[in-house]
């Protein structure tokens with residue numbers, strides 16, 4: 001029975017025809033492999049099926065859940081595709097690094113403020129249990145579900161992304177080169193999960209450039225060439241030569257090397273178990289997380305100062321490419337000096353240099369000035385390799401460099417590496433592909449438990465010998481049962497599972513500071529509070545607390561109001577917050593109090609709603625209108641300032657009983673404290689819904705959130721509206737404090753900068769993704785306390801600006817350090 005049918009699908013990006021006529025039939029119960037050269041359109045097809053792209057022409061039909069005949073579908077976004085039963089694991093590892101493994105697994109399942117309900121929904125109490133089941137199944141053991149996903153290895157993060165798809169119980173699972181980041185044991189467990197899915201009548205669309213994987217798992221294979229499907233074969237007929245012929249339209253693979261290899265030259269790099277000689281290609285192998293990654297990273301530092309070393313990192317998106325730059329700029333990034341003529345960069349020269357590598361590595365591009373992100377994954381990888389080679393290195397360190405490169409191109413890369421080695425280059429290459437070691441390496445170091453445990457010379461290299469060494473001597477007997485059994489014995493198949501929780505006090509404190517962004521500003525605020533009390537004992541008296549809260553309420557609310565837009569990431573910022581609260585204060589003074597409307601039950605909701613509405617307009621302009629946040633909110637800044645000045649050209653005075661109390665005390669509680677508590681409580685309440693988590697996920701990785709089914713523009717717009725509502729409260733706070741509305745720009749402008757400084761001090765990076773309203777409140781408190789302390793010490797207020805500038809730098813440096821240490825624990 002056909003589960004999914006694709007007919008004559010076409011898609012162009014400008015002049016590039018990514019898909020021309022793609023036809024494919026996915027049967028219930030089968031694993032269907034899709035193969036093709038880099039750039040042949042596989043990922044484009046996947047993105048259409050998963051709702052990321054809309055096709056220009058063609059038809060997709062999907063069978064109904066109850067086994068009904070396929071009916072036409074046109075998924076309008078990932079959420080719709082997932083709801084129809086199609087779940088996708090994309091080529092690039094999709095995780096939100098700052099969020100926990102558990103949050104990553106369930107990302108996108110809930111609505112924006114309501115948890116998923118209904119028959120298929122998993123209740124909150126069962127989510128941890130289901131997450132443990134899925135990850136244990138994929139990884140052999142479950143990592144700490146509360147650890148940030150960024151602290152996991154690449155393979156574990158990919159398992160989390162796969163787990164996210166499996167938790168949706170899909171009928172069609174699409175794996176777009178999802179295995180390329182997995183170690184062999186995890187891959188085999190994934191294959192078992194795929195078989196279980198097909199056994200239940202589902203199907204898997206499996207994309208891989210690895211022939212051994214296709215042979216192991218696929219029932220049928222469809223080949224794409226230049227965006228067209230050129231044939232579907234049963235697995236038995238899909239041998240490597242036939243596939244390559246179909247993929248290339250007739251070309252043969254580069255012949256396997258037969259010539260004798262030259263004797264290696266002098267030692268260029270000495271390290272534990274490795275005396276790397278000129279002309280050698282040394283492989284690093286082993287199960288994921290056995291120390292080979294760290295070993296390769298450390299090699300760079302071990303080279304003598306005079307030795308030219310170049311490296312290609314494993315995680316293309318995070319560590320190798322510069323997404324905003326063009327293909328050519330990505331290539332020249334490390335060797336820009338070579339293109340200088342009379343001190344200026346010559347584009348012609350850069351182009352010429354790139355053209356040579358483009359031909360040598362068969363990089364398929366339109367124009368070299370296009371952004372690198374428009375290239376297919378494999379072609380991006382070739383540009384990265386070209387960049388490393390352009391530095392004319394003596395030692396080349398490669399971390400799984402052929403990940404995502406098609407079979408034909410892979411053999412071109414092998415041929416290139418052999419030529420380079422023959423000309424004296426020394427190469428160390430970590431590879432997760434057994435065949436690659438057999439084909440290419442002069443010797444292979446196999447890693448177990450953090451160190452090289454065995455070395456196999458070229459004449460000893462066989463598939464069985466290598467896999468046996470992966471698992472250690474105890475595995476020998478099991479491995480003899482056959483080379484397919486790459487997962488090895490069960491007891492050895494549990495690769496290292498993430499870092500254990502830190503135990504020393506310092507390590508625990510560092511982890512707390514990374515996970516709870518408000519800890520550092522809280523410590524700073526407490527220290528400053530003590531200093532203030534020491535410098536000015538009257539600071540502790542009750543009446544000065546009332547004044548302090550009244551004074552700090554407006555800047556602290558402005559800081560909190562600025563936070564949600566920043567948290568949502570994507571350059572989100574609202575610099576109209578200060579004019580907005582001034583505008584609200586004008587509305588309160590001139591339009592309400594001035595017209596005799598003074599009841600708290602009217603004034604407070606009007607202030608909050610006006611703020612929320614204007615925040616929502618900002619959010620809509622940025623997220624639906626695609627205006628840059630700074631530009632949109634700057635325009636709003638001018639509009640609001642204009643309106644405020646028009647209605648209140650001079651300070652407009654007035655107050656009423658409850659508003660006066662709000663500036664002092666209400667039922668004995670400082671009014672400022674009440675105003676500050678409202679958004680904190682609202683935020684706490686929202687923290688019980690999916691909203692806060694989802695906003696941070698969008699800020700942490702927009703692509704991940706979007707492909708997991710989150711409505712990104714809606715979440716971000718709601719963030720702006722929430723910020724606007726808090727700015728409405730700030731409007732009330734300033735009116736309660738001053739008993740007047742003042743629209744003077746000299747009065748407003750400092751609030752804008754201070755609010756953003758307070759957000760940064762409060763631990764929310766301006767790139768978004770992590771932070772809290774409470775942190776911003778603390779950031780504002782730090783600024784206030786610095787100013788107050790300098791006043792108490794009779795130091796000019798001019799210095800206060802310099803002091804909190806310096807405090808900000810220290811806080812930002814600290815944040816960057818903790819973020820780095822968080823990353824390096826991966």
Ligand SMILES: Nc1ncnc2c1ncn2[C@@H]1O[C@H](COP(=O)(O)OP(=O)(O)OP(=O)(O)O)[C@@H](O)[C@H]1O
Pocket residue numbers: 013016017018036037038039040041042043044045091373374375376377378379404406
């Ligand atoms: N967003 C985009 N803008 C412009 N061109 C694009 C875009 N996405 C893909 N392309 C182009 O469409 C073609 C097909 O790319 P696609 O990523 O589908 O290839 P692929 O078969 O998945 O390759 P790989 O095996 O390297 O992942 C390529 O020429 C690529 O450069």
